[in-house]
Amino acid sequence: MATQSDKKQYDEMVKAASPASTVGVNCIKAFLVGGSICAIGQVFYNMFHNRGFAKEDAGLMVAGILIVTAIILTVLGLYNKLGKHAGAGSVVPITGFANAIAAPAIEYKKEGLVLGVGAKMFVIAGPVIVYGAMASVVVGLIYYFVK
Numbered sequence: 534m535a536t537q538s539d540k541k542q543y544d545e546m547v548k549a550a551s552p553a554s555t556v557g558v559n560c561i562k563a564f565l566v567g568g569s570i571c572a573i574g575q576v577f578y579n580m581f582h583n584r585g586f587a588k589e590d591a592g593l594m595v596a597g598i599l600i601v602t603a604i605i606l607t608v609l610g611l612y613n614k615l616g617k618h619a620g621a622g623s624v625v626p627i628t629g630f631a632n633a634i635a636a637p638a639i640e641y642k643k644e645g646l647v648l649g650v651g652a653k654m655f656v657i658a659g660p661v662i663v664y665g666a667m668a669s670v671v672v673g674l675i676y677y678f679v680k
Contacts, residue, residue, distance in 0.1 A: 559620050566615065566622030574599055596627055603631035608639060633657040 574595050581591035606612040612632045616623040623629060634654055641653035655662070 562618060563620045563622035566619035567625045568622075570599070570622075570625045570628055599627050600631045603628035604635045607632050607635040612636075630658060630661065633661070 577595045577598055578591050581594050582588060586594065603612060606615070612623065612628075613636070616632075623632075634657075637656050638650045638654040641649040643649060644653070
């Protein structure tokens with residue numbers, strides 16, 4: 534049976550062997566990278582809107598630019614490196630979702646268009662789509678009955 538001093542000694546060994554927590558640094562990195570992605574999107578939005586595009590059109594063009602950029606960075610292997618250092622900051626919804634679809638498609642392209650790219654493309658993103666659609670139905674029903 535372990536004594537109190539054995540437990541204390543074990544806790545001290547675990548504390549000494551465990552790496553220091555980097556939660557604060559990780560939060561700062563995520564904030565800076567995610568904020569930078571959003572700021573870049575806002576710069577493009579302002580540019581398109583100031584050139585006479587409607588708000589909706591400017592938003593669609595920014596979404597397209599961010600999606601294409603994320604896919605290109607994924608193909609080049611740079612988005613994963615960004616994610617390694619930025620953590621949650623690289624999962625800004627539109628770019629992270631584009632990466633989640635593009636990465637498996639690239640990885641499984643050797644297995645063919647149907648069984649490789651088509652089947653594996655939504656392995657990660659599929660549950661997000663399903664639960665997002667289900668949540669929108671639930672919220673819509675709640676809104677319908679509350680109104």
